[in-house]
Amino acid sequence: xxxxxxxxxxxxxxxxxxxxxxxxxxxxxxxxxxxxxxxxxxxxxxxxxxxxxxxxxxxxxxxxxxxxxxxxxxxxxxxxxxxxxxxxxxxxxxxxxxxxxxxxxxxxxxxxxxxxxxxxxxxxxxxxxxxxxxxxxxxxxxxxxxxxxxxxxxxxxxxxxxxxxxxxxxxxxxxxxxxxxxxxxxxxxxxxxxxxxxxxxxxxxxxxxxxxxxxxxxxxxxxxxxxxxxxxxxxxxxxxxxxxxxxxxxxxxxxxxxxxxxxxxxxxxxxxxxxxxxxxxxxxxxxxxxxxxxxxxxxxxxxxxxxxxxxxxxxxxxxxxxxxxxxxxxxxxxxxxxxxxxxxxxxxxxxxxxxxxxxxxxxxxxxxxxxxxxxxxxxxxxxxxxxxxxxxxxxxxxxxxxxxxxxxxxxxxxxxxxxxxxxxxxxxxxxxxxxxxxxxxxxxxxxxxxxxxxxxxxxxxxxxxxxxxxxxxxxxxxxxxxxxxxxxxxxxxxxxxxxxxxxxxxxxxxxxxxxxxxxxxxxxxxxxxxxxxxxxxxxxxxxxxxxxxxxxxxxxxx
Amino acid sequence: xxxxxxxxxxxxxxxxxxxxxxxxxxxxxxxxxxxxxxxxxxxxxxxxxxxxxxxxxxxxxxxxxxxxxxxxxxxxxxxxxxxxxxxxxxxxxxxxxxxxxxxxxxxxxxxxxxxxxxxxxxxxxxxxxxxxxxxxxxxxxxxxxxxxxxxxxxxxxxxxxxx
Numbered sequence: 001x002x003x004x005x006x007x008x009x010x011x012x013x014x015x016x017x018x019x020x021x022x023x024x025x026x027x028x029x030x031x032x033x034x035x036x037x038x039x040x041x042x043x044x045x046x047x048x049x050x051x052x053x054x055x056x057x058x059x060x061x062x063x064x065x066x067x068x069x070x071x072x073x074x075x076x077x078x079x080x081x082x083x084x085x086x087x088x089x090x091x092x093x094x095x096x097x098x099x100x101x102x103x104x105x106x107x108x109x110x111x112x113x114x115x116x117x118x119x120x121x122x123x124x125x126x127x128x129x130x131x132x133x134x135x136x137x138x139x140x141x142x143x144x145x146x147x148x149x150x151x152x153x154x155x156x157x158x159x160x161x162x163x164x165x166x167x168x169x170x171x172x173x174x175x176x177x178x179x180x181x182x183x184x185x186x187x188x189x190x191x192x193x194x195x196x197x198x199x200x201x202x203x204x205x206x207x208x209x210x211x212x213x214x215x216x217x218x219x220x221x222x223x224x225x226x227x228x229x230x231x232x233x234x235x236x237x238x239x240x241x242x243x244x245x246x247x248x249x250x251x252x253x254x255x256x257x258x259x260x261x262x263x264x265x266x267x268x269x270x271x272x273x274x275x276x277x278x279x280x281x282x283x284x285x286x287x288x289x290x291x292x293x294x295x296x297x298x299x300x301x302x303x304x305x306x307x308x309x310x311x312x313x314x315x316x317x318x319x320x321x322x323x324x325x326x327x328x329x330x331x332x333x334x335x336x337x338x339x340x341x342x343x344x345x346x347x348x349x350x351x352x353x354x355x356x357x358x359x360x361x362x363x364x365x366x367x368x369x370x371x372x373x374x375x376x377x378x379x380x381x382x383x384x385x386x387x388x389x390x391x392x393x394x395x396x397x398x399x400x401x402x403x404x405x406x407x408x409x410x411x412x413x414x415x416x417x418x419x420x421x422x423x424x425x426x427x428x429x430x431x432x433x434x435x436x437x438x439x440x441x442x443x444x445x446x447x448x449x450x451x452x453x454x455x456x457x458x459x460x461x462x463x464x465x466x467x468x469x470x471x472x473x474x475x476x477x478x479x480x481x482x483x484x485x486x487x488x489x490x491x492x493x494x495x496x497x498x499x500x501x502x503x504x505x506x507x508x509x510x511x512x513x514x515x516x517x518x519x520x521x522x523x524x525x526x527x528x529x530x531x532x533x534x535x536x537x538x539x540x541x542x543x544x545x546x547x548x549x550x551x552x553x554x555x556x557x558x
Numbered sequence: 559x560x561x562x563x564x565x566x567x568x569x570x571x572x573x574x575x576x577x578x579x580x581x582x583x584x585x586x587x588x589x590x591x592x593x594x595x596x597x598x599x600x601x602x603x604x605x606x607x608x609x610x611x612x613x614x615x616x617x618x619x620x621x622x623x624x625x626x627x628x629x630x631x632x633x634x635x636x637x638x639x640x641x642x643x644x645x646x647x648x649x650x651x652x653x654x655x656x657x658x659x660x661x662x663x664x665x666x667x668x669x670x671x672x673x674x675x676x677x678x679x680x681x682x683x684x685x686x687x688x689x690x691x692x693x694x695x696x697x698x699x700x701x702x703x704x705x706x707x708x709x710x711x712x713x714x715x716x717x718x719x720x721x
Contacts, residue, residue, distance in 0.1 A: 028647055033647075035649070035652050036647040036648060036649050036652070037646075037647055038644075038645050038646065038647060038648055038651070039646065118641060118644055119644045121642075123644055123645055123648075124645060124648045124650065124651050124686065125651070127648065127651035127652070128651035128652075128654055128655050130655075131651060131652050131654075131655025131656065131659075132655050132658060132659070134655075135655060135656075135658070135659035135662070138659075139659070139662060139663070139666075170666045170667060173665065173666040174666055176665070177662035177663070177665050177666055178662075180662065181658065181659065181662055184658070198559075198562050198613070200641070200642075201627035202627065202634070202637065203626035203627055203629070203632035203633060203634055203636045203637035204626070204627070204629065204630070204631070204632040204633065204634075205627055206561070206627065206628055206629070206630055207561035207562065207565075207628075208561065222566075222569065225605065226602045226605060230598055239665060243665075259594055262592070262594040262595055262598075263594060263598075266594075266595070266598050306565065306568070306569075309569070310568075310569055310572045310573070313573060313576070313599070313602055314576045314580070314599075316595075317595070325592065326592070327580075327583055327584060327587060327592075329583075330579075330580060330583050529646065530644065535634055537633060537634070
């Protein structure tokens with residue numbers, strides 16, 4: 001079924017004529033809609049909920065790990081199972097949840113809505129990306145069903161652990177092709193969103209009127225285009241090593257294990273920003289709306305995003321300080337430099353809230369949680385960026401604590417995004433009561449889990465060990481950390497229950513429940529096929545606010 | 559297109575400078591076996607150069623006449639008319655995706671998976687590229703009587719698109 005999409009022509013008030021009515025033929029429902037729909041909103045929801053499924057599965061693995069570590073000399077699971085758990089936990093969290101949840105889930109759903117486009121530029125290609133992503137997710141999990149179990153070498157799969165002689169069996173191969181497929185999915189999404197942003201904006205929606213979220217997604221997509229092909233190439237070389245007798249990473253035959261680290265982290269560090277930047281965008285939108293103010297320093301925010309995107313390509317080897325094979329001063333300087341644009345962002349977020357009329361609902365609480373936790377993770381990042389300190393802390397729990405603060409900070413903003421945009425996606429608000437309880441449990445749980453791990457790292461506990469002796473002074477902190485993990489799990493369940501019940505029984509949201517500022521609030525909730533019956537005139541970066549508050553128009557600086 | 563091309567070419571310039579600095583520093587102080595970093599940086603700025611020049615060419619081709627989405631004062635009427643084809647549903651992407659997943663399985667469990675994968679993939683490619691042809695027949699306007707019967711006057715507004 002194809003239509004020729006026309007620009008909306010009606011006045012902004014007109015809502016009665018739905019585009020649904022001019023598209024002839026039956027619309028698919030249920031499973032047929034899930035499989036065949038090329039609507040960016042359906043695909044975005046597919047991504048969001050597949051990502052959440054990945055989050056639950058990987059979270060269960062984290063619980064297994066924390067249960068194993070709760071007391072010394074524990075034998076809850078065997079060493080091999082523990083190794084599978086931390087490998088697949090990391091892989092799923094990064095390649096299935098944290099990244100795609102934001103850049104493909106929120107990105108797909110919101111970017112066309114925010115720029116006033118009827119759909120993505122390549123709708124069928126968009127559908128294909130989702131199936132590659134789901135296929136990659138399934139193959140990563142399929143490793144557990146094979147004889148030798150899933151991959152056991154950690155999510156960054158250092159050579160020579162990954163060579164056929166150390167990791168025999170299909171588990172490691174499934175890890176390779178699973179990541180490869182999610183990588184292709186990311187590249188296709190990137191091509192799609194960049195084309196959409198460059199060619200399908202509504203009239204008047206110049207680049208410097210796009211919401212910060214769209215800018216951040218755009219920069220993320222460029223990072224994906226540069227980073228993911230390198231990862232795919234590294235995986236291809238690894239497969240050749242394992243199956244065709246290549247020796248790219250085999251030091252015995254003249255290969256270089258360090259080559260894997262260079263290729264992997266040339267992908268892996270931009271990946272951190274691929275994950276973080278969309279959540280920065282989510283947080284910016286929520287903070288601006290809930291503070292009833294425009295974004296403070298709009299162009300400064302964009303400049304900061306662009307500089308993070310540019311600097312991200314030059315910091316990869318700060319994961320490799322202790323190899324002794326990298327240029328320490330160059331990478332230390334670049335890594336410290338990247339803290340500057342991130343600091344500008346924090347300054348602008350605080351400026352956005354400054355003297356605003358702040359509404360402290362669940363979405364805003366999650367955003368504040370994001371600010372606190374991400375800032376903490378960023379500061380420990382500055383510590384780790386200095387080679388003198390990194391040589392002490394490398395591969396200890398301090399590093400684990402650092403990147404969990406960064407990523408969970410980001411994910412906090414993601415949960416805030418769910419509370420903020422699910423009313424647009426489903427037409428119903430989530431329960432504030434359950435939401436605040438869920439936020440409190442998650443915030444306390446996450447901090448209780450990961451704050452003690454800083455100290456564990458300083459006391460010398462290495463990463464990836466499956467048990468430890470009682471006399472190391474690590475018992476109490478590990479116990480605290482595990483209790484925190486259980487509280488986090490309860491918090492996740494509370495939020496999942498809230499989403500589940502509010503989907504059908506929540507309070508009706510209406511088109512613009514938060515008095516939003518950007519274009520997605522100009523269409524109905526949920527939006528009709530091909531999005532807009534009418535567009536307000538776009539004269540600033542918050543057209544819906546201008547249409548609803550003619551007495552408080554956004555000041556335009558251009 | 560001006561902002562778009564400037565953004566991408568700016569990233570190209572930055573990465574070029576970065577690559578030169580990195581190359582010089584590695585040559586002076588670094589490990590002699592480190593060639594992967596500079597290779598990847600060269601390919602990165604080349605990728606930006608490719609896209610940036612394409613966008614710049616698109617901008618120059620318009621001889622300074624901006625698109626409605628590049629004008630600060632554009633109204634919805636300026637962008638009136640048909641935007642593009644947007645297929646509402648299609649079965650072919652899932653076939654193509656399954657084909658690629660089976661192709662990935664061939665890398666794990668043996669080449670015979672590739673047979674299934676290739677059938678699915680190329681079958682779906684054929685279906686995909688020919689899909690526009692037969693959906694053209696059921697587009698609004700192809701059967702005006704039926705449309706008028708089921709949808710009243712609404713149909714005529716989108717019936718005579720210029721494809």
